[in-house]
Every structure is written in C-alpha cells, then in structure tokens.
Amino acid sequence: MSGLWSFSGRYRILHLTWFAFFLTFVVWFNFAPFATAVKADLGLNEAQLRTLAICNVALTVPARIIIGMILDRYGPRITYSWLLIYAAIPCLMFAFAQNFSQLVLSRLALSIVGCGFVIGIRMVAEWFPPKEIGLAEGIYGGWGNFGSAGAAFTLPTIAAAAAFLGAGQVNWRFAIALTGIVAAIYGVVYYFNVQDTPPGKVYERPQSSAGMEVTTQKDFWFLLLSNIPLVGVLGLIAWRLNQVKFLNVTQLYVTWFLLLCLYAFQAYNCWKANKGLMTGKKRYASEDRYQFGQVVNLEIAYLACFGSELAVVSMLPTFFQRGFGLTEALAAGVAGTYAFMNLAARPGGGLISDKIGSRKWTLAATLAGMGVGYLVFSGLGGNIPLVGVVIMTMIASFFVMAAEGATFAIVPLIKRRVTGQIAGNVGAYGNVGAVIYLTVYSFLPQDAAGDRIFFQMLGIVGLISASICAFLLKEPEGSHEGEEIGIASSKAPVFSRERE
Template identity: 30%
Template structure:
C-alpha cells in the first residue's frame, strides 16, 4: 500500500492559488478580516448610537466590556470544537450564526437590546482561533510561524479598517436617500450579510487539512488522534506552558487592544492634539499589522531553524521585553516627536510579539492545537479587560480628585485640571503595564520542550523540505 504523505506547504507562495494551503490561507485571512470588521463595526458610529438610543456613559462602557467578554467565552469553546470537528465547519457556522446579531444590531430600539447584540457579536472574535488553527495544520514547521502571523495580522486589519470602511458604507447608504442619523443601522445589516456570505464561501472553497476534511479522514482511519480528543484536552489544561502563553498573549494582544482603545484620548490630553489627528495616528499604528505581525512569525521561524524550539521561545522573550520597555518609555515622554518614536516602536514590537507567540503555539501539543489556540487567544481578551479596568480606575480617581479640588475656579479651570489628571493617570498606568509585560517576558523563558519534541520538529522540517524539493 502506498504510504500517505503530508502535503503541507513549505513556502508562503501567495499567488499559488492552485495550492489548497495557499487558497485556505487567503480565505481564512479574509474571513478573519470580515469578522473583526463587523466586531468593531459599530465603533465609528457610537456618537450616533448614543444619540439614537439614549445610551448613558455607563451603558456605553458596558457595551465595550460585553463585546470583549463574549469573545473570551467563544475563544475557549471554539478551540475545542476545532480539534473535534475541524476548522472548515467551525468557521462556516461561526460566520453564518455570527452574522445574526450583527444584522439585528441594525434593528435595536432599546439600550438593553443593543447590549445583548454587542455581547453576541463578540463571539465572532473567536475567528482568530480558527484562523490560527487552520494555518497551523496547512503549513509545515519551517514556515508555520510566518503563515500564522501573516494571516492574523492581515485579519486584525479589519479592526482598524472599519474606521474608514464603515463610514464609507454609511455614505453610500445615504446617497440612496437614507437619513444620515440612521445610516449606521443599514451599515451593520450590510456587514452582517457580508459575514453570512463569507460563511458559504468558506464551506465550499476550503478543506480542513491538505489531505482532506476531518470527517472523511476519520472514516478512513487516518486521524486516530481524534479518538483521544478528551485526553488531549485534559492534558492541555494541565500543561503549564499553555497558561504561560495565555499570560504572554495577554501581555501583547491584550495590551495592544487596550492601548489603542485609550490612545486617542491620551494623545489629546497629553500632547494637545485634536481628535481627528489623534484618530488618524492610532489608525496608522493599527495598519502596521500588514507587516509587523508577520515579522514576529518570520523571526520566530528563523530562531527556530537556528536554535530549535527553544529558539522560538528566546525570540518571544526578547521581543516581549522590548515591547514593555517601549511602552514604559513612551509613558514618561512629554515631547510629541520623542513620544511618536517610542509609540511606533511599541506598535512594531507588540505586533511582532503576537506573531512570535503563535510561532510557539503549534508545537506545544500537536493533538490539541485548537484547544491551545483557544486558551491562548482568550488570554488576549482577558489581558485587554484587566488593563482597561486598571486604566479606568486610575483615571476615574484622578479626575474626581481634580474636579473636587478645582470646583470653585470655574468651568475652564476644572476642564483643564481634569484633562491633566486623566493624562497623568493613564501615563502611570501605561508605565505599570510596561513592567507587567517585561515580567511576562521573563516568565516566557520557563517554557521548555522535551528532547523528543525537538527531534520531531527537526525531522518534520527536513521531511517537508525534502518532499517539497522532490515535487519540483
């Protein structure tokens, strides 16, 4: 009988659309982009939503928390489902059913309905886990870090592109005679329909692995690890390395979400920028995902070739430490020019750290890549939540004290004092977070791999590269 050989891609040949791994790479990256676009699609319209639905400041803040909270739960669940049913079906169902709350958001009439929709829209943030799982099993060890990082980085662009894309959709809707104040409703419906359509595309144009779909491979007896699924998941939960990576991803992706979510106001309060300039700067940093996260995966693969699996961990620790240092230095700068230099450096290193994290993930437990991706991915959202709560609490205390101390000096004096207090509080929060990130870098060095794992990874790289060479 002819031995079945792997057909994982050993190169990221982006124009080779005849290759199933490359075709899957493109489709999963686009699906991820659309999910993030829809997940944060309402953000540019929040002033209109507040006015239309009469949201209080508390309700507005709660909507942000609910969106993140829903993602944590969904990421933990979806990784386990990917291991059992495969990424193709999981992504299809996530896109199709995730489109429902996106569409319904366009029809809400009360603050409660809005909050419920935001909670369930957050579930599509689990798309990240499926994307990382799918590229992990489509690409060989020598290139998997780069593939993971690139697909994730390009997908993350959806979270920034909506700042431009959603207003353009709204403008197109208005051109058809729709009132400007309710254009946000039509825009969300359109975003939901796009999500639903992408689910159909995912089902018909991808497959779970280079060799076929999970269902067929299981019937043919080519995936015996599925029979040990429960044991693999139990071992995943007990593996200390998974929880270190959970902590690490909280220190990179989680911090990126929080920093960019608060950066608009900080740039205005700290450096006196107007809202439009501050918003454009933050958007430009988000667009660095086009290449920065890919660099993290690339150098993770490079260190892996030079130093084995341990090399991937070493690079992760180095780039995390650099990220923390850049954020802490930025937090104490008072010059706009110097601040921008270190903010750019932070943006580059934080996204590279995200790519480096998922150049390590595929090698922790090959039978539970989905579960591990889900747990680590959830760590990002937990980190974002905790960092946001830290900044919110520090800012609230400082602003309240400033208002009380200057209440007799007039409205302008109170506003100026409040602005200064907010900037100082967030600055100190950023500094503390930078220290937390450096601590995560040190902790990441505790990730170890058995000699047998190192040998398997080396053999896979040599085997896949040899097969690639033979195919030419």
C-alpha cells in the first residue's frame, strides 16, 4: 500500500470508489442533522420521528441482497453508477414532502441507497491482492462510512448558507435535495473513470444470478434458514408502521402475507440457482467448494458491530444529554467522535487482520473489545470529566469499527465469483441488527436507566458474537499470500473445505 496517496492504478480505483461510498452515506444520513427542523416544520410527534429513523434502514436489507446479485452479474462500475444516479430521486421526494406519509415513502425509497457499500467491496477485491485486502477494504469502508459524520458536519452549514432562499423550511429542503443531485453527477463521473478489473484480469460471474450459489446440499438448507431474519425484520418494520398508524391492521396483515410470498419467491430462486446440486446432477470438486456456515458466522459478527453502530449513532447525543447534562450542541460534538473514528479504526481493523497472521482471531478480539466497551459505557455516570467521556467514546468506537474492518477483511476471500452476494448478505445482517436494536430501544424507558440497559444489551451481544467467531469461524487458507494483479488467479484463498 506504499502508493496509497497516489492517484494512479489500483489506488485511483480505491479513491474513486471510497468517495462513491462516502456520497451514498451522506445521502443515507442526510435526515439526521435536520430531524428537529423537520419535526417542527411538519408537526411530527416523537413516535413518528423514531419511525422515520427505522424506515431509513428498512429497504436496505433486501436491497443489499438484490444489489449483490446485480453486482455479480453486471459488475461494480455500472451498478455503482446507477445507484448514485438513482439517489437523486428519493432525495428530491423527501425535499418536497408535505406530510408524514410522503416522508415515510421517500425514506423507504432512500434506504435503498444504503446498499452502496456492497458494490465497492467487490470492486476493491478485484484490484487488490489477498495480503492487502484487509487494509484496502478497511480504507474503502472506513473513509466512506465517514459520510455519516460528513453529513452532520456540512449539511447544517449548507442549509444556513441557503437562508436567503426563504424561510427556515427551505434550508433543510435545499440541503437534502443538493445531496441527491451531487450523488447523481458523481455517478456519471464514476462510470467514465473506473474499470471492473485490472487489464488482463477476467471478471468472474456466477452461473446463475437468480439466487446465491452454494456448493453442498447441506449449505442450501442453511442458506434458506439464514434468509428468514432478512424477511422477518421487514415484518417487524411493518408492525412498527402499524403502531404509528401509517398502516392499519388489514394493511399490516396484507404486508405480512406479501413478505411470506417474498420469502417463498426468494427460496424458489435459490432452488433455481442450485437445482443441479440439489437434484444430484452437479457435484463440486473439493477445491471449488466453500462453507456457507462461515458466511453465517460473519453475518452474526456484522449484526453485532455495524448493527450497533447504526443504532448508537442515532441515540448517542441524547445519551450524553440525559446522562451527563451536556447541552445539545456539546452532546452532538462529543457523539461525533464516535463516527469520526471510522477514518482510522476500520482501516486499522483491516490492517491488523493483514499483519498478525490470523483473520479469525483479529475479528474475535475486536468483537470482544467492542462488547467490553459497551458494558463500560453502560456504567458511565455524570461525575466523569468530559475529557474522560470523549476518550471512552473513541476507545469503544475503535473496537466497533475495527470489528467491521476485520469482518470485511474475510468476506472477499470466501468465494470470488459470488463475492457481491456474500457481501450483500453479510451487510444486510448489519441492518437487521440496527432495526432490532432500535426497536428494542423504543420500548426502553426514555431516561438514563433505559440508555444503560441498551448499552448492556449491545455489550452482551458483542461478547456472544466474539465467542461464536472464536469457536466456529475457520481461518481462510492462504489469505496472506500475494496475487499478481492483472492475472486471473485460480487459487483464491478459501476456508478449510469440507468434504461430502
């Protein structure tokens, strides 16, 4: 990575791609800085505001699965470009919304933009060798993930600068619309400045893009089981919309029925993709197999780390106000240090995974550190000096984001031709975690005691996921070896293969 600060070759692709991810996160989180203004302008209540926060991550769950299939089929260049262009549509919808229903529909549509992360995982994996994949993916994820903090820092300033356009209401509308327009313009720039693979390297595509390819019959049933939470969490969101009167009881039951149909359709597509395997007409050679159980291990890890990040970002300012008596502005500034750590922590997790020789134990250790950090957080009280709070916040967030980097230091090494779909599934579980955490949080007492219970829950989940990785995750073989970029390799790193 000695040429990281250059803008040529694979480093050029890395920089263009992390910035694409950065913009998708600016778009995805463009509502948070204006939540109070939107609430006042449109007369929303607290329950409606919390529902919008859940809607913001709702369709990201199925979108990451679908975008993974499209990505593996058509390549990251086209997929990322069109997603960025699409981002302008829901941003403009939200900017012109006049009531709660319009806000919900636009945030649901905008939540699809949150799947952009998956695309760059495949792009970076195509351009960097296995021994550098952790740091490269960490830079992509960490620097792009900083888009959430970028939105918080810049959008209020943009809104204030646009005050001459009219009333305060116009300010937030202008800023949110602008994020979509900028993303669309960059989508065109991205299309004309990147390539899917280095010259001479073949872009590997799955035999079927209908569903994820597995390599043993046992893994097929494991795949179907792992898809249940991805649909179930959408049912949970529908129930939440019923609680705020957006859906009536009849519409709720219809939605649940449609979600059952969606799961059946998804299962059928998985059958189509693996029909030869399941009917005994196809058998994979041992060197062409991968263990889907390892994907599930990574899904649980990402549910714990990224799911908690999404949830904590939305409540941390309130936690500091209630627990430490900070002003709104100061609480927001301290909470910003949590997201700020993305710049170093996620690449740091990937770099450690590259350097210490064990990707498995890197992930287990960072998850354990995250769990302990959250448990310490749950015990913090208002008598701690502000500098101590800031330091503790940065330490806890380091382990959260390092675990994210360590997770995606492994994802691209499982099975190259289905990397997009694997990344989509793992990434979707992060959103599953966020929805579950935020839903639980909505039922807790809205005081310092409720915040402590929330962090205790996150800490326990972190320690459980660390134990699962320690006992069940297998070390990828050959993941610290070099691979010459530009030459298609038939020896991709794999997990210890199981034989039938």
